Amino acid sequence: MDRAEKAKLVGELQDRFKQASVAMLATPRGLSVAEVQKLRRTLREVGGEYKVAKNTLARRAVQDTAYAPLHDLLDGPTGLVFGYEDPVAVAKALVRYTETTDKLSIKGGVLEQQLLAPAAVAELAKLPSREALLGQLLGLLQAPAAQLLRTIQEPAARVTRLLDQLRAAREHNA
Numbered sequence: 001m002d003r004a005e006k007a008k009l010v011g012e013l014q015d016r017f018k019q020a021s022v023a024m025l026a027t028p029r030g031l032s033v034a035e036v037q038k039l040r041r042t043l044r045e046v047g048g049e050y051k052v053a054k055n056t057l058a059r060r061a062v063q064d065t066a067y068a069p070l071h072d073l074l075d076g077p078t079g080l081v082f083g084y085e086d087p088v089a090v091a092k093a094l095v096r097y098t099e100t101t102d103k104l105s106i107k108g109g110v111l112e113q114q115l116l117a118p119a120a121v122a123e124l125a126k127l128p129s130r131e132a133l134l135g136q137l138l139g140l141l142q143a144p145a146a147q148l149l150r151t152i153q154e155p156a157a158r159v160t161r162l163l164d165q166l167r168a169a170r171e172h173n174a
Helices: 003-019 033-045 055-062 068-073 087-100 118-126 130-173
Strands: 022-028 048-052 079-083 104-111 114-116
Touching: 003 048, 003 055, 003 079, 022 068, 022 087, 033 048, 033 087, 048 087, 055 068, 068 104, 068 114, 079 087, 087 104, 087 118, 104 118, 114 118
Parallel strands: none
Antiparallel strands: 022 079, 022 104, 048 079, 104 114
16 A cells, blocks of 8 residues: 555545544454444444554544544554444444454444543443433423423312312202
């Protein structure tokens, strides 16, 4: 590979790092072509990507980016996992895949310039999805309004119940 090809690859990797919301590193050990294709398909479904690159080129690509903490983890066989949309969904897909095979293990990752150990990536995967969190937030925002509405309606409801009891008592006495 000549110098121009290396520069092009480094540029492509830098673009991926700039677009990514999360980046993780995995150690592949003897993955077959079919297994790599399955991993790529799984990650693509959740807005992620799996890429293999030489560590020296990857080290150059992470320099001066938010993913610079990955520099020290780039040794030995390494696969790069990029998440472009929902970091939690990509972490879940990667962790789920590593649980099905012993041929891939997680080295670590970076989320919002914070280095994540393999255990932290697994914890990230346990978080609810973005949609679930938005639903919970919406529920929290609606709760005070619903409570206020119930509080406003309660005096009228009490009067209605009292009138119903009086009417029932009159009918019973009549």
